[in-house]
Amino acid sequence: MNVTALLLAQTALTLDSPMTWGIGLGAAGLALRLAPQAAWQKLGIIAGLIGIALIGVALPPLGDVLPQVLFWLMATLAVFASGAAVTSRSAVYAAIWFAVSLLGVAGLFLLQGAQFLGVATVVVYAGAIVVTFLFVLMLAQPEGHSPYDRISWAGFAIPIATIGVALLIGTLVSSLPEFGSVGTPNEILHKTHVARLGGELYAxxxxxxxxxxxxxxxxxxxxxxxxxxxxxxxxxxxxxGASDR
Amino acid sequence: MNEAALLQNYLVVGGLLFGIGLFGFIVRRNMIVMFLCAEMMLQGVSVTAIAFGRYHDDWGGQMLVIFIIAVAAAEAGIALALILMLFHKSGTLDMAFWQDLREEGQPAFIDRGVPEERAEDRVWPTLTPAGVEPEVDQEEQRHRSNV
Incomplete structure (x- = not known):
């Protein structure tokens, strides 16, 4: 079953669109990262990075230079780190990459003007939940390298999951409607953002x-x-023992 | 800034985060990593909710994300307690250990093709010893035992 052939059914994803190739390469990179050979894993990292770059090229420009650069930085950080987190062989590295991905997501939140949530994500997720993860990993660390982590499920699961997820993302991305332009969000970007957020939350x-x-x-x-x-x-x-005595 | 383009970009990033989390949840077998992948999917949803909230200039998206964070914290507490319990019972974090819970009449999953552990896999991270070991003060040791 060919991914691109299936994706051709979508309207926006054609063979000459970089988005199609980006999603395909990213999916291939994820699958290669789980391969047992070290050379294939490196190939997977390169394929994933090229995939992210291609998807980034296909996105519509934001208009301003600074937000654009920040967005690319944060989005690349978030997506690359999350890819590394799910494919890391060791659970400790997975947790640390997850924390890095959260930092990228927090940056994306800040870029959207969601100051409180950006900080809350860092404090609650990267600060508390990831530490709990590492704590449990410390308590529940089996001896030696666990073989199940090196083979994952039977060889069938990886291609099926890769194709399925690539199709899902392709469908999501290609079915994005054209959003009309709206004015500046004055309510969200108000000077007293956090006060208004709190007012809304508690009212x-x-x-x-x-x-x-x-x-x-x-x-x-x-x-x-x-x-x-x-x-x-x-x-x-x-x-x-005391009652026996 | 072009608000419509911003929304589209964020929707793509949210979709990618969700998809990567889903991929990890299907493929990985370590219970802790599977749970981490579920959290990753929540992140994708959060990014989408915040982007829509800004586009419509409405607080609803951010409210939803606040509750997502709170519920994720509760979920992390319970799930990690459960994982700890399951580890104490089975001694492994492998999800396939619990396949006895499958429906009656289903064939068992058998691991095939476990690769040999190579020499480079046996390398463990170590900490470099730093500094000098302080000399033991005999005088101090004498009063310590008296205290």
């Missing part, structure tokens, strides 16, 4: 805030309950 979405708070509390209690249930409490045995 219109107050119930949701309460619900999310409850979810966090329940998740905390649930996580503790899960861990306690797995490990029988040591105190029980010492109490039994």
């Amino acid at each position: 219109k979405h107050l119930v949701s805030v309460e619900v999310v708070g409850t979810i966090l509390l329940v998740a905390l209690v649930g996580a503790i309950a899960i861990v306690i249930q797995g490990n029988p409490r040591r105190r029980t045995t010492s109490e039994e």
